[in-house]
Amino acid sequence: MIKSAVTVALVPQIKSGPWIFWENLEQAMAKAENLGFDGIELFTADANAIDPEELSYSLNMHKLELAAVGTGAGKVIHGLTLTDPNPEIRKKAISFISEMISFGAKFNAPAIIGSMQGNVLPGNDRELTLSWLAEGLEILGEKASAEGVFLIYEPLNRYETNLFNTLESGASFLEKLETQNVKLLADLFHMNIEEADIAKSILENGKYIGHIHFADSNRQPIGMGHTEMESVAEAIKSINYEGFISAEAFPFPDPDAASIQTMHAFKKYFENC
Template structure:
């Protein structure tokens, strides 16, 4: 069964980002539960920002799952990426992500690598940079396997990274890795920019998809842009996807309305 999910961010440095709920974890969970969401996707400053027993207690209280944990704070707060030319920074980035993976694994939830993938910097060699990314994902994929979870890699649009921008590019790159524990995140906002045909890309590369971000063409909640969801939803169901469809969208026009809009659109297309 495809499950609904809403984002909650607890990192002040990324407050302008595409997250539905902010700052107050329990208040966000209460609202998510009341609206009928199945899960939350959580963004924290570090792996120890929330005590695991406390989060387990709250998830049980509000009948929610933890769908995934974000790692973006590693870049936003600490400036770390997996493709930094400095090997020591790359090592620290891997360690940070492992800690987030351990946190998520306590709930059987994957960690997501988005902005921490980094970029090919001016003057740097693409082949060498991609080898750093492969090395990191192989190590992290093996760690994921040991923890009984997957690792989620997100192809971002060209304005955010020059590494891998499409499901095709991401899938072909995953095929070169030693690990099979890395999956792709199909973010409909990024795909609206980069994919020639969203539904055909999902159909062709669906076996690599491990998580979906549900946002419209303008990064507002689904239904507030020009994304044609009918064909996309059918392609997601056709590939047999049974994971989470998570609202990583701007809280437009406000968090409560954005959450209501999202769950309404989710039910329209997936229930």
């Protein structure tokens, strides 16, 4: 079953970005429930930002699931990445993500590694940097496995990372890992920049996809840019994807309108899937 989710940002230090709802979690969940979303994807400052019991109560009350948890605050707030040349920073990055994995696992939700993957910094060796990334993913993939969930790695566009920008390059890297518990995030916004053919890439790398971000070419809600969604939706259905399609999009023109547009698009392409 393909399920819908909407993103909620709860990081006080961040005032803008591709998240539909902001700050008020209860209000966001009420609106998500009223619009018919199946779940929410959370972006929090750390693993201790929300009391798990309170979150569980609220999710149950609003008949929602936790789709995934983002880890980007680790970089945005603390400057942590898995590929920092400083081994102490890499260790702290692994610890931060590990705690997020444990938090999400309480709700059977995976953690997403996006910006915390980092970059090959100027003057650094690419292969050495990738070995640091592999080391982190090996540790965290097994941590997630022990917690009963999988880990999500997100190829980002070239303006955000110089590690892996396409599903194919990400999949090739995951193939070399010993852990089998890391899946890819297919973010339609990043794919619009990097993939020659979004639908073809999804079809060819479908077995690796564990999560999908639903955003148009301009990172506004689907239907407000120029992404050709018909073929993309057919590809997603063709790989028998069973997971969340989550709106990581700008709240344009405002959160309410963006969430309504997102649900309209989800129903158009994935209703009854």
